[in-house]
Amino acid sequence: MANLRVKLLANPPATTADPAIGVRRLVGLLCALTFGLMALGSLTRVMGAGLSCPDWPLCYGQVLPHLDPYIFLEWFHRQVAQLVGLLTVGLCALVWWQRRRLPGWLVPLAALALALVLVQGILGALTVTQYLRFDIVTAHLGTAMLYFATLLVALTLLTPAPAIRSQSRFLPWVASAGALIVYAQIILGGLVASQWALHQCLAGSLLCNVMNNHLVGVVPATLATLASIGFAWKPLRPLALALLGLLLAQIGLGVATFWLQLSVPALTVAHLAIGAALLGSLVVLAVLSLRERYRSV
Known part of the structure; x- marks a missing residue:
């Protein structure tokens, strides 16, 4: 019995990891990707590459088209946007799966982030199909900022201070x-x-x-x-x-x-x-x- 007690003290049983840590890391990654994505979108616009891929969701009917610098900007912007969308879906799935061990406010906040990223995806498609119509482009920017702010709210609340x-x-x-x-x-x-x-x-x-x-x-x-x-x-x-x-x-x-x-x-x-x-x-x-x-x- 004494030997068992010594072993337990030397090697304590593993405890279940706090799911909030994993959620916080994923939200932090999404914040960084979203910030970079907004900067990339601005570069695509000022370089006049917004319609370098004239169709959506493919580019010239291909997953990987011939890439000159302008086509690459627009194509790469779409790839990062898709990654952000997939990670947001993963975030919502993780939060829902661990909802009993996470703060109650996190479920509606994750749902809001998912709704915003879905709206953002629709607006992104419309910017191409509607030939960069100014009101859609502006709404695209505004939704991106709201999504970024939502992520920052979650990250701040999840970070001990x-x-x-x-x-x-x-x-x-x-x-x-x-x-x-x-x-x-x-x-x-x-x-x-x-x-x-x-x-x-x-x-x-x-x-x-x-x-x-x-x-x-x-x-x-x-x-x-x-x-x-x-x-x-x-x-x-x-x-x-x-x-x-x-x-x-x-x-x-x-x-x-x-x-x-x-x-x-x-x-x-x-x-x-x-x-x-x-x-x-x-x-x-x-x-x-x-x-x-x-x-x-």
């Missing part, structure tokens, strides 16, 4: 409002990009109202982000500093892309990527502060 001290009771609402305003500004930017409003306005005074609305939208988006930074400065200074850096980078990229009239694709892609990172950071800030508020209650 220490208690936040000295948090203002206004921080959750300021950060949430900031995320909504920045999201609206991204949609305005999508309208500008999908209609090539900057080029048309500079060339012939067409669509200048679309361009001007986006320029005016910089003001509330900046003020909302600065307010979030101010309220988060003491309790969550690293995140507040990250937000400040992203805001300054986004303003600088916006000025550069406007001044250069979208002639440098890398700047345009970076502008969208930093905008997505800014939105994501505000979402994370809102979720962290809301979680702390309800934890204290």
Whole structure:
């Protein structure tokens, strides 16, 4: 008996792994893939490769067509999108299978992610079949941002974090409002990009109202982000500093892309990527502060 007790102490029985860890890793992978996919989609658009594959879901009727640089961009964008869709289905299956051992909020959140990725797939097909119609392209971008935000909500809630001290009771609402305003500004930017409003306005005074609305939208988006930074400065200074850096980078990229009239694709892609990172950071800030508020209650 004594020998058995020593063996048990030296080699304790294996415990069942926490399913939340596997779910968190999968959600983190999806966040990274989605962020890269949005940047890849922006590059495809600014390079004029959006209709390089004129049919859908195949490309020139083939799974693997002849790939020149433009066809490759569009084809590769589709492959990554399909991977994201399949992984989202896998995420929902995993969450449903382990639902009794996972937080109750995770099932509806995974279902929302699946619904968004299905809508995104339909919009992706329509962008091709409807020849890059501006409203569909903008909806495609907006749905991608909502999907990205949904994943970030799940990832933040699944990640253990220490208690936040000295948090203002206004921080959750300021950060949430900031995320909504920045999201609206991204949609305005999508309208500008999908209609090539900057080029048309500079060339012939067409669509200048679309361009001007986006320029005016910089003001509330900046003020909302600065307010979030101010309220988060003491309790969550690293995140507040990250937000400040992203805001300054986004303003600088916006000025550069406007001044250069979208002639440098890398700047345009970076502008969208930093905008997505800014939105994501505000979402994370809102979720962290809301979680702390309800934890204290």
